[in-house]
Amino acid sequence: MKELKQRSTCPVSTSLDVLGDKWTLLLIRDIVFVGKSTYGQFLQSEEKIATNILADRLAVLEAQGLITKAVAADKKSKFTYRLTEKGLDTVPLIVELVLWGAKHCPTIADPSLLAELQASKDTAVEKYQRLAREKALE
Amino acid sequence: MKELKQRSTCPVSTSLDVLGDKWTLLLIRDIVFVGKSTYGQFLQSEEKIATNILADRLAVLEAQGLITKAVAADKKSKFTYRLTEKGLDTVPLIVELVLWGAKHCPTIADPSLLAELQASKDTAVEKYQRLAREKALE
DNA sequence: TACCTTTGCTTGCGATTTGCAAGTGCAAAG
DNA sequence: CTTTGCACTTGCAAATCGCAAGCAAAGGTA
Numbered sequence: 631m632k633e634l635k636q637r638s639t640c641p642v643s644t645s646l647d648v649l650g651d652k653w654t655l656l657l658i659r660d661i662v663f664v665g666k667s668t669y670g671q672f673l674q675s676e677e678k679i680a681t682n683i684l685a686d687r688l689a690v691l692e693a694q695g696l697i698t699k700a701v702a703a704d705k706k707s708k709f710t711y712r713l714t715e716k717g718l719d720t721v722p723l724i725v726e727l728v729l730w731g732a733k734h735c736p737t738i739a740d741p742s743l744l745a746e747l748q749a750s751k752d753t754a755v756e757k758y759q760r761l762a763r764e765k766a767l768e
Numbered sequence: 769m770k771e772l773k774q775r776s777t778c779p780v781s782t783s784l785d786v787l788g789d790k791w792t793l794l795l796i797r798d799i800v801f802v803g804k805s806t807y808g809q810f811l812q813s814e815e816k817i818a819t820n821i822l823a824d825r826l827a828v829l830e831a832q833g834l835i836t837k838a839v840a841a842d843k844k845s846k847f848t849y850r851l852t853e854k855g856l857d858t859v860p861l862i863v864e865l866v867l868w869g870a871k872h873c874p875t876i877a878d879p880s881l882l883a884e885l886q887a888s889k890d891t892a893v894e895k896y897q898r899l900a901r902e903k904a905l906e
Numbered sequence: 907t908a909c910c911t912t913t914g915c916t917t918g919c920g921a922t923t924t925g926c927a928a929g930t931g932c933a934a935a936g
Numbered sequence: 937c938t939t940t941g942c943a944c945t946t947g948c949a950a951a952t953c954g955c956a957a958g959c960a961a962a963g964g965t966a
């Protein structure tokens with residue numbers, strides 16, 4: 631069991647103890663907005679995560695209850711990673727990261743997604759959470 | 769000039785290149801929600817940041833245009849760190865961190881702040897951004 | 907049956923980053 | 937002219953990261 635040390639009782643600090651690194655939220659992005667679910671798919675992302683870091687982060691996310699690991703439906707030698715409700719609750723955070731990055735940094739964001747988020751954050755958050763939940767039932 | 773390498777053009781990834789670590793958003797929390805503005809005040813936080821890490825993060829935040837550094841009004845040998853508009857735009861992110869941490873982790877949050885955030889995120893965000901802007905004019 | 911591929915990790919190791927303690931420089935106060 | 941407060945800087949050991957290679961089991965192919 632991967633355990634994390636809690637630096638203080640402040641919710642901002644404690645959230646960062648779990649999510650505060652360069653990779654964790656990218657994995658959740660891949661699950662929610664790109665529809666990925668397997669180790670191999672995570673490795674193919676543009677940012678090129680190292681295999682040991684990926685294995686470590688998946689273990690932490692599972693230990694902290696943000697994702698579940700299950701044998702894939704199509705192949706018994708594959709695993710499927712899905713978000714729990716605790717994991718799905720990070721979607722608003724990722725939405726804020728999209729909006730901040732798109733506004734203040736040189737990035738390339740899908741214009742239709744951006745418009746959707748700017749029109750109504752809450753609606754978009756609920757939509758992507760619902761889509762991820764539906765995928766988990768396949 | 770502290771420069772960061774951009775791993776991809778994705779806004780989530782690029783935001784994390786700047787904000788994705790355990791300390792950066794804690795400093796912004798201290799400025800916005802605790803009203804801190806000097807090196808010495810940042811050092812006193814519960815999480816106990818090391819002095820070299822603090823100096824490094826302040827330099828990165830200034831280089832990336834999230835904070836400004838100015839001689840303090842009361843004492844010429846002191847510096848005052850304030851948020852720019854780019855920095856203030858991370859407030860929604862911190863609000864989401866508060867809400868996620870308070871909901872899913874064993875934390876101690878100010879109940880009145882929590883109620884305020886849950887009642888209306890947007891209103892609260894605007895309020896704390898306004899308060900931070902007003903402080904910058906002192 | 908024997909071989910090859912896919913998939914999901916694990917291991918080794920050099921490089922970078924972190925955390926702790928101590929020290930430095932400089933302006934203002936006494 | 938010494939002391940104090942503030943903002944760093946430096947040294948160093950420990951931890952983490954990133955790259956490349958290796959490994960084991962499931963499943964497909966011949």
